[in-house]
Amino acid sequence: MEQTRMAIRQLWETWYGDIPGWVPTNKNVLAMEEIAEANALVDDDQENGELHFDGESFQPGQERLIKLSDQVVSLSSAGDYVAARKSIGMALHTLQDFYAHSSWVEALNQKNAGDRIYPGLGYPNTMIYPLGPKVKTCSNCRAQVAVFCGDCDGNIKSIDLTSGYYSGEPAFKKKSSAKCSHGGPLDFSTMYDLGIIDSADLLFGKEYENGSISDPSAPTVYDFRISTLQPHKRDLVARAAVLDHKMHTVVMADNVHEHGKALVQARVGGNRKLYPIQILKRDSHGDEPSPDDYGWREIAIATGGHLITFPENETAEANALLDILSRPNHAEILSVAATSSEENPGCEFIFPIDSSLKSLVISTSGVSSLKLFNSNGSPYSSSSTTDTNIRRVGNTIALNFTSMTIPPPGFYRISLKSTTHYTLSISGESSLSIVSFYLAEAGGRPQHRAYFPIPSYPIVGEKSMVKAHIHGNFTDAKFEFRTKGGALIASQDTVRREVDPEDTATMFYGNSTAIPEGEFMAYLTGINDDGDEFQRVVPLMLSSSKLKLTAPTIQRMTAGEPQKVTIGLTNFNSVPDTYDVFAVDSKDSIVEVTHASVYLEPGASGSFDVHLLPKTNSTIGMTGIVFGAKGRTTQGNMSLQRFVLEPEAKPLSYSRIKYHQYANETGQLIERLKMGKKR
Numbered sequence: 073m074e075q076t077r078m079a080i081r082q083l084w085e086t087w088y089g090d091i092p093g094w095v096p097t098n099k100n101v102l103a104m105e106e107i108a109e110a111n112a113l114v115d116d117d118q119e120n121g122e123l124h125f126d127g128e129s130f131q132p133g134q135e136r137l138i139k140l141s142d143q144v145v146s147l148s149s150a151g152d153y154v155a156a157r158k159s160i161g162m163a164l165h166t167l168q169d170f171y172a173h174s175s176w177v178e179a180l181n182q183k184n185a186g187d188r189i190y191p192g193l194g195y196p197n198t199m200i201y202p203l204g205p206k207v208k209t210c211s212n213c214r215a216q217v218a219v220f221c222g223d224c225d226g227n228i229k230s231i232d233l234t235s236g237y238y239s240g241e242p243a244f245k246k247k248s249s250a251k252c253s254h255g256g257p258l259d260f261s262t263m264y265d266l267g268i269i270d271s272a273d274l275l276f277g278k279e280y281e282n283g284s285i286s287d288p289s290a291p292t293v294y295d296f297r298i299s300t301l302q303p304h305k306r307d308l309v310a311r312a313a314v315l316d317h318k319m320h321t322v323v324m325a326d327n328v329h330e331h332g333k334a335l336v337q338a339r340v341g342g343n344r345k346l347y348p349i350q351i352l353k354r355d356s357h358g359d360e361p362s363p364d365d366y367g368w369r370e371i372a373i374a375t376g377g378h379l380i381t382f383p384e385n386e387t388a389e390a391n392a393l394l395d396i397l398s399r400p401n402h403a404e405i406l407s408v409a410a411t412s413s414e415e416n417p418g419c420e421f422i423f424p425i426d427s428s429l430k431s432l433v434i435s436t437s438g439v440s441s442l443k444l445f446n447s448n449g450s451p452y453s454s455s456s457t458t459d460t461n462i463r464r465v466g467n468t469i470a471l472n473f474t475s476m477t478i479p480p481p482g483f484y485r486i487s488l489k490s491t492t493h494y495t496l497s498i499s500g501e502s503s504l505s506i507v508s509f510y511l512a513e514a515g516g517r518p519q520h521r522a523y524f525p526i527p528s529y530p531i532v533g534e535k536s537m538v539k540a541h542i543h544g545n546f547t548d549a550k551f552e553f554r555t556k557g558g559a560l561i562a563s564q565d566t567v568r569r570e571v572d573p574e575d576t577a578t579m580f581y582g583n584s585t586a587i588p589e590g591e592f593m594a595y596l597t598g599i600n601d602d603g604d605e606f607q608r609v610v611p612l613m614l615s616s617s618k619l620k621l622t623a624p625t626i627q628r629m630t631a632g633e634p635q636k637v638t639i640g641l642t643n644f645n646s647v648p649d650t651y652d653v654f655a656v657d658s659k660d661s662i663v664e665v666t667h668a669s670v671y672l673e674p675g676a677s678g679s680f681d682v683h684l685l686p687k688t689n690s691t692i693g694m695t696g697i698v699f700g701a702k703g704r705t706t707q708g709n710m711s712l713q714r715f716v717l718e719p720e721a722k723p724l725s726y727s728r729i730k731y732h733q734y735a736n737e738t739g740q741l742i743e744r745l746k747m748g749k750k751r
Contacts, residue, residue: 073108076164080104101507101541103157109524110161111168116515118240123162124169126254127237127244128202130735133170135724137163137194143718146692155692155716167194173254174235175209176738178228183742191745197730202233207736208250209234228252233735348377348404348497348611350397354384369493373556376407376611378437378495382466393465396472397435397497403505404609405429406498407593410557412490420487421496421558426604427481428544429500432473434486438494442469445485452479473500481604497611504544509551509594509610511536511584523581528711529617530587531644538564542578542596546606549598551580553588556613561588567596591615617709618644619651623699624713631720632688634663637713639699640679643672651701651708653680659695659717661686670701688720 084100114123122132140163147156171177176190192198203209209232213224228234229250236254237246246253351372369379378397382390406423417440425432436442444452461472473479478500488494511530512523514537523537530536538551551564565582594610622640629635641651650671655662666681682699695717700710733741 073112075168076108076111076161077104079164080107101543105508105541106154106157107161107164110158111165112161113515113524114162114165118238119242121238121241121244123166124238125166125173125235126169126241127246128235128251128735129244130174130200130202130233130235133166134193134198134200136166138196138724139718140166141194141196143692143716147716150692152692158714158716163194170235175228175230175233175252179231179233179738179742182231183739183746185742185746188742188745191741192731192733196728198733199726199729199731200233200733201735203230203735205247207232207234208248210250210252224255231739233738347375347402348372348397348407349375350377350394351379352390352394353379353381373409373495374613374615376404376497376609376613378435378468378497380437380466380468386465389463389465393463393468393470396433396461396463396470399431399433399499399501401501401505402431402433402499403429403502404497404499404611405607406496406558407609407611408496408556408558409494411493412488414491417489417491418487419490419494420485422483422485423498424483424605424607425479425481425500426502426504426600426606427602428502428504428600428604428606429478430475430502432478432498432500433470434473434496434498435468435470436488436494436496437468438492439469439488439490441489442471443487444471445487446479447483447485449485452484481602483605502544504546504600504606504608505542506596506608506610507541507543509538509540509612511587511614512539513537527623527713528621529615529709531620532589532616532618533586535586536584538580538582538584538594540567540580540596542567542580545601547599547601549596551582552595552597553585553592554595556591556593561592562586567598587616589616589618617707619701619703619707619709620644621699621701621709621711623711628718629661629684629686629715630718631686631690631692633686633721635684637682637684637697637699638679639682639701639711640677641670641672641701642677643674645703645706646674647706648673649703649706651703653699653701655682655697655699657684657695657697659686659690661690661695661717662697686717690717692717692719 081104117123121127122129122136125133140159143159144156144163147153147159170190170193180186180188190200192200207230209228209230211227211229213227234252236252237244238254349372351368353368372379380390380393405425406421408421410419412419434442434444446452461470461474463470463472486496486498488496510525513526515524523539525539526536540551542549549567551567553561553564555561562585564584565580567578567580567582592614593612594614596608596610598606600606620640620642622642623637639653639655641653643649643651648671650669652669653665653667655665661684663683663685666683670678670680672678682697684697696712696714698710698712700708702708
């Protein structure tokens, strides 16, 4: 993963230099992490040797690189940049494994040829053919102790190109003891001859920076194409569209069944985009909330956003409000959702403003009034109110402070009055922000481990790994778990800023405290370099469960080919329950869920199968499936599994192949490279 980050940082400098917006920003870092994570996840598949160039799989490995390269182009052309980045990450893993798992570097050393790339690797006009099965490439290592590597110096017996065989890859089993093994304590291809051991623009996040509505022709999260934000100009259908608007996700919401809402919620949470979800919904019920509103309100609250209901005659005002709420490069400072009553309508919150903030937006919904006070209790008043934009649409109020009107650093108090459900969000443009934050679990095969986001709700009482990126300058800081109402639950490990001029953000790894029961949020508090106290919040709300849900990582799926996925359930509640299970996806690939429900005693485990058959005319690219289980008396869980849907399998067109590289001609190839001849 670090090799991938280093390469991307070098590309930034080469391609964009110091062009404004293309210095490594937090959104570019998020794009980089998407590529790096996709790279590492390839190690979850240890059955297909061509993913790693194991077992002399040079021909299928080269075909894989060519197809992934084509896929990056086609996905980018279709506007699916997240899927294109995933394809880049998978290709980079295979590319890196060529140099780690093959004897190319050793062959260069024998010829004193220095460092050279293998010509044609990954290019569509070149094919690489392996040695014959009887060609000897390695001898046994010496001084072998148990399964640990012994003295393997000089055991490669051929200048020809070869790679190590790894146990568990059925298509590339070792055919002779004279062939090399991959090596390492977990490779059981042999116990004695452990030979070789591990020695553009939008793709890199620019679409996160643009601040424009997504291409209306691009596929949305719930099979709906939308041409405008003005709801009265489109047909009323029971679907939802998710758009990216200036870094914020906008959901145009009509009546959608619960499974559709689950898909939207899992999609926006699974993508870990750390900005609020603003949900626009026409208000057709006057002041009384519609029963349908509550599901959408929960999704908005889960990401720090608002459910903005408005009458049709305020459509233009709603769009203007959206522009205020959806400012790019905003860092969340406070995110609250709670309920007031007529008996206790007042509520107050204290928050800091620090010197890194260049603007400020205070937005709230479900309130009748809001007031801002200085730390000494006096009402805050701006010296230049002309630059302070106050806008109210339907049930939402927004105060927009520009660089000219933002209050000076210090602590401020905000007072709200509400007799119903309300939400409050405070954010500002800042160089100090949380780029990413998630609870993680180990993934990849042993000896190739990395930490990846937990795809489902964390389990109550467990201690997950916290993985975070923090952009900007600060001294000491710490993470905290708080309720959505703002109450402190627990403090995490102290975060210290990494002083590395080549790093784009402080990377934090630490163990969380025990996962609390219920819903909670992650805050970061500390001191910035100017000595100001600052506060940042991850707007995505975390929800814990006592039902553990496990699903395999799906990386690839081919249109027209059936696939079965088995979902495991374990009940950690102290009472038995019946869990109604479901699966929903955005490409209509699900054929059947084998059980409608699963009954589990306390501590018991069960499973259900989901049969998939993606259609041959499906739009290729990144998609996702939500596997869920809803308890009848206890809380359920759901997991989002993402994969790239590939086009219907077709053989590689060998008419494109112009150059044929043969492993047994490696020595001659190196000599030609030394002499400066291409081929």
